[in-house]
Amino acid sequence: MSRLVFKRLSSTVTIKSTPSKAHHHQPIPSSSFPSGYLLTGLHAGVKKKAGVLDVGIILSTSERPTSAAACFTRNAFKAAPVVISEQILGENVGRARAVVVNSGCANAVTGAQGIEDAWAMAKETDVLLPANSSASSYTTSQTLVMSTGVIGQNLPISKILSAIRSQRDGNSQTLGSDFDAWERAAKAFMTTDTFPKLRARKFNINGVEYRMAGMDKGAGMIHPDMGPPALGPLHATLLGCIMTDAAISPRSLQRALTYAVERSFNSISVDGDMSTNDTILLLANGAAAEKNGIKQEEIDEETDKEAFEVFKKELTDFTIDLAKLVVRDGEGATKFVTVTVKGAPTYEDAHRIASRISTSALVKTALYGEDANWGRVLAATGSVPLSSPLHPNKVSVTFVPSDGTTALPVLVNGEPEKVDEERASEILALEDFEILVDLGGEGAEAAQYWTCDFSYEYVRINGDYRS
Amino acid sequence: MSRLVFKRLSSTVTIKSTPSKAHHHQPIPSSSFPSGYLLTGLHAGVKKKAGVLDVGIILSTSERPTSAAACFTRNAFKAAPVVISEQILGENVGRARAVVVNSGCANAVTGAQGIEDAWAMAKETDVLLPANSSASSYTTSQTLVMSTGVIGQNLPISKILSAIRSQRDGNSQTLGSDFDAWERAAKAFMTTDTFPKLRARKFNINGVEYRMAGMDKGAGMIHPDMGPPALGPLHATLLGCIMTDAAISPRSLQRALTYAVERSFNSISVDGDMSTNDTILLLANGAAAEKNGIKQEEIDEETDKEAFEVFKKELTDFTIDLAKLVVRDGEGATKFVTVTVKGAPTYEDAHRIASRISTSALVKTALYGEDANWGRVLAATGSVPLSSPLHPNKVSVTFVPSDGTTALPVLVNGEPEKVDEERASEILALEDFEILVDLGGEGAEAAQYWTCDFSYEYVRINGDYRS
Numbered sequence: 001m002s003r004l005v006f007k008r009l010s011s012t013v014t015i016k017s018t019p020s021k022a023h024h025h026q027p028i029p030s031s032s033f034p035s036g037y038l039l040t041g042l043h044a045g046v047k048k049k050a051g052v053l054d055v056g057i058i059l060s061t062s063e064r065p066t067s068a069a070a071c072f073t074r075n076a077f078k079a080a081p082v083v084i085s086e087q088i089l090g091e092n093v094g095r096a097r098a099v100v101v102n103s104g105c106a107n108a109v110t111g112a113q114g115i116e117d118a119w120a121m122a123k124e125t126d127v128l129l130p131a132n133s134s135a136s137s138y139t140t141s142q143t144l145v146m147s148t149g150v151i152g153q154n155l156p157i158s159k160i161l162s163a164i165r166s167q168r169d170g171n172s173q174t175l176g177s178d179f180d181a182w183e184r185a186a187k188a189f190m191t192t193d194t195f196p197k198l199r200a201r202k203f204n205i206n207g208v209e210y211r212m213a214g215m216d217k218g219a220g221m222i223h224p225d226m227g228p229p230a231l232g233p234l235h236a237t238l239l240g241c242i243m244t245d246a247a248i249s250p251r252s253l254q255r256a257l258t259y260a261v262e263r264s265f266n267s268i269s270v271d272g273d274m275s276t277n278d279t280i281l282l283l284a285n286g287a288a289a290e291k292n293g294i295k296q297e298e299i300d301e302e303t304d305k306e307a308f309e310v311f312k313k314e315l316t317d318f319t320i321d322l323a324k325l326v327v328r329d330g331e332g333a334t335k336f337v338t339v340t341v342k343g344a345p346t347y348e349d350a351h352r353i354a355s356r357i358s359t360s361a362l363v364k365t366a367l368y369g370e371d372a373n374w375g376r377v378l379a380a381t382g383s384v385p386l387s388s389p390l391h392p393n394k395v396s397v398t399f400v401p402s403d404g405t406t407a408l409p410v411l412v413n414g415e416p417e418k419v420d421e422e423r424a425s426e427i428l429a430l431e432d433f434e435i436l437v438d439l440g441g442e443g444a445e446a447a448q449y450w451t452c453d454f455s456y457e458y459v460r461i462n463g464d465y466r467s
Numbered sequence: 468m469s470r471l472v473f474k475r476l477s478s479t480v481t482i483k484s485t486p487s488k489a490h491h492h493q494p495i496p497s498s499s500f501p502s503g504y505l506l507t508g509l510h511a512g513v514k515k516k517a518g519v520l521d522v523g524i525i526l527s528t529s530e531r532p533t534s535a536a537a538c539f540t541r542n543a544f545k546a547a548p549v550v551i552s553e554q555i556l557g558e559n560v561g562r563a564r565a566v567v568v569n570s571g572c573a574n575a576v577t578g579a580q581g582i583e584d585a586w587a588m589a590k591e592t593d594v595l596l597p598a599n600s601s602a603s604s605y606t607t608s609q610t611l612v613m614s615t616g617v618i619g620q621n622l623p624i625s626k627i628l629s630a631i632r633s634q635r636d637g638n639s640q641t642l643g644s645d646f647d648a649w650e651r652a653a654k655a656f657m658t659t660d661t662f663p664k665l666r667a668r669k670f671n672i673n674g675v676e677y678r679m680a681g682m683d684k685g686a687g688m689i690h691p692d693m694g695p696p697a698l699g700p701l702h703a704t705l706l707g708c709i710m711t712d713a714a715i716s717p718r719s720l721q722r723a724l725t726y727a728v729e730r731s732f733n734s735i736s737v738d739g740d741m742s743t744n745d746t747i748l749l750l751a752n753g754a755a756a757e758k759n760g761i762k763q764e765e766i767d768e769e770t771d772k773e774a775f776e777v778f779k780k781e782l783t784d785f786t787i788d789l790a791k792l793v794v795r796d797g798e799g800a801t802k803f804v805t806v807t808v809k810g811a812p813t814y815e816d817a818h819r820i821a822s823r824i825s826t827s828a829l830v831k832t833a834l835y836g837e838d839a840n841w842g843r844v845l846a847a848t849g850s851v852p853l854s855s856p857l858h859p860n861k862v863s864v865t866f867v868p869s870d871g872t873t874a875l876p877v878l879v880n881g882e883p884e885k886v887d888e889e890r891a892s893e894i895l896a897l898e899d900f901e902i903l904v905d906l907g908g909e910g911a912e913a914a915q916y917w918t919c920d921f922s923y924e925y926v927r928i929n930g931d932y933r934s
Contacts, residue, residue, distance in 0.1 A: 075849035109842065151842025152845075153883075374619065375576065375617065379544065382743060389543070390543040411576070415578055416620075456926050456927075463832045
């Protein structure tokens with residue numbers, strides 16, 4: 001990690017350069033992606049720079065009806081794409097077989113024009129879908145819409161519609177199912193992200209192999225609190241889209257996603273700000289069964305609890321992987337820190353404390369400064385109202401390195417340890433480490449959060465975002 | 468405001484130097500201070516630098532019993548001085564006539580030794596109090612204690628006790644009642660503050676002139692949420708001490724302070740972090756009546772509601788003045804921003820939204836960048852759960868300059884205005900301005916918050932605090 005030093009009036013400021021994160025994006029064998037999806041990423045011109053991808057399209061080509069689930073921001077100012085996607089999912093009773101996304105403009109706080117533009121994106125994408133037997137499952141548009149970027153500006157809609165329309169024509173069509181196609185779609189999600197976030201995994205249920213792949217984007221305005229559709233107010237600009245070739249009933253798909261999102265995307269923070277656009281979508285098209293010639297019923301929690309639990313577990317692990325990538329690439333982040341709170345009376349108490357530590361500006365600047373300032377961790381912990389009182393003299397704080405070397409207790413049962421500052425510096429100098437807070441209570445509940453540090457680079461990016 | 472520009476890898480970062488705030492500290496005529504108080508500030512050596520004041524002493528010399536009220540942090544990890552001050556106030560049933568403060572070390576998370584040290588500071592200060600007829604009002608120590616600085620380190624207690632003891636001896640005594648003495652005490656409160664925060668005001672009740680003066684300190688870990696003693700958990704390192712020569716009953720004094728603190732110190736934010744040490748003390752020694760030869764009863768809400776209301780109003784205005792100074796001098800702050808939320812269903816709803824806007828890292832970095840990014844204001848507004856739903860199409864946002872020129876509406880009834888960017892830049896370039904959010908609801912409740920921006924300087928100060 002290189003450092004630049006400059007004199008600032010009477011004080012010297014050291015700016016650490018953000019380490020390159022490019023190695024977190026690696027090729028994935030095309031055979032690892034789920035069957036029955038076509039994708040692409042296009043340059044429509046929402047972003048000015050030539051060639052930069054800003055519109056992504058994902059189509060399910062399965063003959064079976066595709067189940068769809070979503071978690072949307074709880075922000076009261078829901079962006080137009082959130083409003084219409086929620087409506088489409090509702091009218092189709094949990095079915096959708098396409099996703100269209102644009103980056104560069106959030107289509108948020110854009111009034112009636114914004115709603116019209118979001119519908120136009122959905123309908124233009126519908127035209128690209130293969131006419132097959134599944135089409136009868138939809139009463140309205142079959143496409144869910146996502147947008148991310150600046151708030152309060154209208155989309156350059158004709159540019160976006162032209163880009164989508166280009167995919168009708170065999171000559172200009174770039175839709176595909178290989179790594180290149182998935183990667184292009186992932187790139188179209190990016191705003192201040194420094195690398196595309198794309199992952200894939202395989203899993204087995206009842207002897208059948210399924211696949212799951214997904215992409216997300218984050219970087220700033222990241223402190224999601226998302227719930228299932230129409231379950232009240234929500235928040236952040238986090239966008240994610242996960243596709244699987246398993247067959248799951250819409251109801252069970254939503255239940256699995258809601259559970260997974262709480263433990264993944266709702267447990268990360270870059271800057272504590274909740275967006276108007278946060279959306280996580282999940283499509284399940286059943287194409288694996290189709291490919292294998294199996295006449296499989298959709299998995300449902302009520303009829304096959306065991307299969308459902310396997311799916312839920314796989315999905316949760318996968319969403320945690322995707323969520324961590326967002327923190328890893330947080331705006332200006334130089335650290336990736338896991339905050340674990342245990343010994344809490346309830347999961348919610350543990351989650352609230354982990355969230356508070358993860359969003360504390362003082363903790364995050366100390367992480368940037370590689371300062372083992374556990375006092376700030378403790379002050380954040382103590383500021384959270386809990387369901388039952390915390391006992392200060394039972395609380396322990398430990399810094400756990402990611403390299404497998406010995407952990408460093410800094411507070412044990414409320415008493416500060418004599419901290420080996422050299423050892424503390426070694427751990428804090430790592431890119432990855434864990435802050436473990438044990439409340440020492442009788443409760444055995446625990447929660448984890450993933451956060452990054454607060455750097456000069458964060459201020460630079462966000463002090464001058466629109467220009 | 469000067470700017471320094473330097474190349475940072477491929478990007479250029481402009482660092483604005485923090486404007487000097489020295490002009491916010493001005494001499495106050497000695498005749499403006501309340502009667503019956505002696506003060507000093509000493510260098511004990513808690514802070515290493517020679518001559519820097521780090522211990523302050525405030526004594527009430529009134530013959531009448533002195534009433535005392537306090538609001539303490541709600542943090543679960545209350546520092547030792549908070550614990551013992553709460554105990555002393557309880558045992559003396561709202562009486563105390565001295566305050567001792569040290570800066571440089573918070574005496575927080577310091578176990579049994581910390582409690583012992585805090586008691587030692589109180590008892591050493593008791594010895595300095597004049598033996599007079601009021602002494603019989605106290606069953607325990609007559610001194611309240613405050614500490615601020617690093618968490619988790621023990622006080623250099625013998626140095627502090629020596630410094631206090633120096634005031635027993637006429638030759639080394641520096642206690643006084645003029646501006647110089649008040650200023651020295653105010654300086655002893657400072658940590659990363661760039662100027663001492665001292666204010667005084669006069670007021671009349673029932674034809675008698677009273678005076679009130681006070682000092683506070685803040686800078687970082689400022690997002691107080693304080694309540695009256697023993698009313699449950701609290702939070703921030705904000706310290707403040709207000710002295711008046713009015714005579715008020717302990718019960719009414721506490722009630723007035725609790726009301727005032729909610730609308731002043733609990734309505735400011737520098738960084739959203741709540742401290743283990745936050746304390747606001749208020750002494751009322753009745754010396755004005757004594758000086759004027761009036762045999763006045765203590766003012767009490769039950770027996771003289773009108774007089775009480777006048778006092779409460781004066782105190783609230785005064786605490787708002789003191790609280791604003793803390794924001795003005797927030798760590799790295801280059802802006803002083805008033806956030807007003809109106810048209811809310813309840814005061815609590817308005818206060819919650821104002822707080823959320825005031826703590827948003829994205830709003831605060833945009834303020835630093837002088838970017839009229841109202842989208843971030845809106846996203847913060849929408850992320851707060853309210854007692855009744857917010858109607859996005861009724862919400863308006865206006866930037867109001869402090870120089871009396873025309874305000875700039877950026878959102879009117881949920882529709883973005885065509886913003887004159889040049890005019891926006893003019894307003895955002897001011898040091899002081901207001902963000903006005905009108906929820907447009909049927910409720911007429913309003914709340915104000917005062918906040919500052921998030922700068923490179925904030926990251927510098929807090930990325931490297933302990934060293």
